[in-house]
Amino acid sequence: MIAALRDLGAVLITGGAGYIGSHTAWACLDAGLRVVILDNLSTGVRHAAPPKAVFVEGAVEDRDLVHEVIRTYEVGAVLHFAASTIVEESMVDPDKYHRNNTLNSFRLMEAIASLGGMPFILSSTAAVYAPSPQGRLTESASVDPVSPYGLSKLRAEQLLAGTASVFGFPYLAMRYFNVAGADPLGRTGPSARSATHLLKVAVQAALGLRPTLPIHGRSHDTPDGACVRDYIHVSDLAQAHVHALAHLAGGGASGVVNCGTGRGASVLEVVAALEAELGRALPTTNAAARLGDVAYAVADETKLRQLLPDWTPRYEDLGLIVRSALAWERHMLAHAAI
16 A cells, blocks of 8 residues: 555645545655645634644635645645535525535646646545435445535545546546544644534533534434444554555546445444443433434445455544544533634
């Protein structure tokens, strides 16, 4: 893997001060890559960006700035994380998601293409898929998003495939399932106080930062009535991006790929795992199902493992994921950084 990355140059990470972007920035640095972060800090936090990364505050749709950054720092690949990501918000403000996730992504792609193109990885989502019965989703499953968020990402994928085909550069659109946890070394984690991720909200409720954890929907078509999701540890996902860069740099095929574990856990099972770690019950309340939520979303990860044969997830156990999330939130409390 390292051999394929040796001549790559610097890696531009958009949204590198955000949750997944900051973990991936650390993973790239750990692999010996030079990292440049471009983030407008609309949702990211400056302290999440690794100190050894070059940080540029700015927007991905600023073509002149993107060109300047690429030329100044000899960028050889792009990891594009900058996006709006809250499904429920997208249901009430779809224009924001069309603008941020589709149009601005296309402007970034155009800027890259005008310089001749380079390996490009798009942060995408399982929200592109149509609702499905309880079965693992392959990349060939029907795409029919139920939320503007999912639709905005699907359109970005389609624009990337078209742009890459015309200009001849390699790409991957990595469709995340549910990303959770925090860096086991305590270097970064989910830092936004207003995050909507289940585990972040659950841990905040456990530590008294929220009064309760709302369980959105208890009558879904799942074994216990709660939504079932595929949880992948954020550090494992970050490592997958480094291997994906090596795959593209080594001449690997372009396309879309699921990023998940192939195992589902319900909201209630996640709560139980956190309660086991705490040794006490978590305060919960029943709440209405959220707009845009599907009952069941679990990855078929076969293609991911075939595409990245040297990638081995280290934190697949739900207990480890919960433990790292709890440790990060306690770290944030101790350092008064929330």
